[in-house]
Amino acid sequence: MPDTDTVTADPPPGAEVPRRRPALSPSRASDFKQCPLLYRFRAVDRLPEIPTKAQLRGTLVHSVLERLFSLPQADRTPPQAKELLAPAWEELSSERPEWIDLFDQEDPDAVTSWLSSAEQLVDTYFGLEDPRRLEPEACELHVEIELGSGVLLRGYVDRLDVAPTGEIRVVDYKTGAAPREIGEAKAMFQMKFYAVVLWRLRGVVPRQLKLMYLTDGQSLAYTPDEGELIRFERTLEAIWQAILKAGKTGDFRPNPSKLCAWCDHQALCPQYGGTPPPYPGWPEPDPGEESVLDRAD
Template sequence: MKLSYSAISTYLECPLQYKLIYIDKLKRLPKPYFSFGRSLHKATEFFYSAMLATPPTLSEFLKYYEENWESEGFESKEEEKKHFELGKKILDKFYEINSKDYKTPIAVEYNFNVDLEGIVLTGFIDRVDELPSGNLEIIDYKSGKRFPSINELNEDLQLSIYHIAAEKTWEILPEKLTIYHLRFNTPLSTQRKPEQIKEATKKILKVSNDIEKGKFEPKEHSFCPCDFPQYCPIFAHKYEIEKTPQMILGETDIPKAIKDYVQTKEKIKKLNAKANEIGDNIIRYCEDQGFSRVYGEEYSVTVSKVEKKGYEEDEVKKLLEDEDLWQNVLSFDSKKVKSLLEDPGMSYELKKEIKSLEKVISAYNQLRYSKLKEKKEN
C-alpha cells in the first residue's frame, strides 16, 4: 500500500472522504486557498531550484510567480486579484530575507518513496538544507492564515513522516524540522525523539490496517460538509442529490417530523426546568420544616439524600504505590479502584485499608413522587 501524508490526514479526518477521493477517484472542487498555496510553493521552489551559488533576481522571481499563478477556485476576479497581490507582497519579503544568506540546498521539492514496515510512504519535501553541524534541516512551507504553535509542531504527523523519509533516504537523523510560514516569513523549528517516531509509525500502520479492512465510516467534524455531501449518510438527505428512503413508519413527512420532534424536546426542556424549580422549593420547605415527606391532595413527595461514594486520589495513591499497584488504576478513577478491590491477588489487609478510605464525594437531593391510595368509602 502506498500512502502520502495527504492521504493519511484525509483518512484521519474522515474515512469515507478518503474512500471517495483515493479509491473512487472523485475530484475535489477547486478552492482559492489551494491555488494560492500552490502558486507560492512553486515560486519558492523556483527560488532555490536552479541549485546555483546565487538566487534569481527579484524581477525574475516575481515574473515566475506571475506566469505560474493558478486562478482556479476564486469566486471573482476581485478576490483573485486580492490574493495575487498578497502573494507578491509575501514573496517580496521572502526574497528580501532569504537572498541575503542564500545557500544552495541539498534538495528542493524532493519526491520520496520509502518503506515503512511494508507500507510505501510517499510525498514531497519542500526543501532540505545542510546545517553547519553536517546534519539535515527539513523545511516545509505553509501559507495558511494562522501561525502554528510549537505544541502543534511537536505533534505534527507530516513532520514526523518527513523525519522518517529523510532518515531512510540519507541515513542521517534530521536535526531540525522547520515550518516556514510564508504569510509571516517566519520559521519555527522542532525535533523528533525516538518515541515520537514510534507513535507516528503506530498511527500510520493503524490507518493502513483500517483501510485494508474497508473501514470507511463517515466522521463528522468542523469542516463538514466536504465536496461530496451526496455520498455521505450524514448529509445526503439535506442535499437531496440521492433520494433518501422514507422512514419505515409509512408516509412520514420528514421536515414536519423534525420540527415536531425539536419543538417537543424544547417543551420538555422547559418543563424540566420548571419542575426543577418547583422541586427546589419543595426541598427547601422540607429542610426548613424538618420533613422528609410532604402530602398533597393526590400525591406525596419524598425527599431523600443521594450520595456518591468514591476515593480521594492522594489518599489511595500512597497506599497503592507502597504495594506497586498504582499503575493499575492510572489515570485515577474511583471505578478502577473498586475494580481493583475485586482482584483476588490483593491482600485482605490492603483491601480493608482502601475500603476505609471510601467517603462521600458528592451528594444531592432527589425527589420521588407516588400517587396516593384512594380512601375506601365506608
C-alpha cells in the first residue's frame, strides 16, 4: 500500500536533492530527555557507535516481520518466517559489511548460532498473534508532520493496523524482554510520539498502542485519549525548544544516571573526566533522522 502518511517524495533523476529540515524523532527526543550531551554526540557530532549483536538481531527480526506481512495471508507461517531469516541477513550485511566484523571470523558457527537466537524471537512472535488473521495497512511506515508550533516530527512505525470501522492500532516490536520502569517509560514515550503524529495526520486518536516483547512473549497495550495527546504534544514542543536553545550555544550538558553504564561515549564525557570534541555548530541537513538500529530496539 502506498505510504500516504509520508509528506516527502523521492526527487526525479538528476534533480538536486533538497536539504531536509531539522526534525524531532522519538529516538532523538528520548536521547535529549535522558542526557543532552548524548543527544549532541549522536545528532550533532554523529559519533560512530559499535552496534551490539542484540541490536543487529533486532534489526533482522524487524526486517523479517516486515517481509512476512508482504506474503499472502495463508503463507504467513512459522516455517515461512524462518526461511526469511538467512536472506534478510544476507541483504542487511551486504549493505553494511562492517556488521560481519562483530562475529568471530574463526568460528564458522558464529553467525549460524546467532541466527538461531533470532529464530527463537520469531517463534515467540507467533505465540503472541496469528499474522494470517491480520492485514496491516502498512509496515515500517514513515510518518512526518509539522505541528502548528513549527516543530517537525518524523519517525517510523513498525506496523499500522486499521479496522474496517476506522480504529487505528499502532504496533511496535521489541526484541528485548518486557522492561522495568525506566525502559517501559521510554517505550511508551515512543508510542505516544507516534500517536501524536498519526492523530495530527489523520484526525483520529489511535484506539490502541501495542508493544510486543519477543524475548519473554509479553504484550503491553495502552489506550490514549485526546487530552493526553495534547499534553504530550506540548512536551515535544518544549523538548524541541530546549534542543534549539542548546544548539545555538553548544551547551549540551551531561545528565548522569544508571544508563551511563551503557553509553559508548564515556571517554568524551566530562562526567567521567573526558572532553567532548569542539562543537561543530547546529547540524545540517538534519539532526532528527533515526537509524535502522534506532528502530529495531
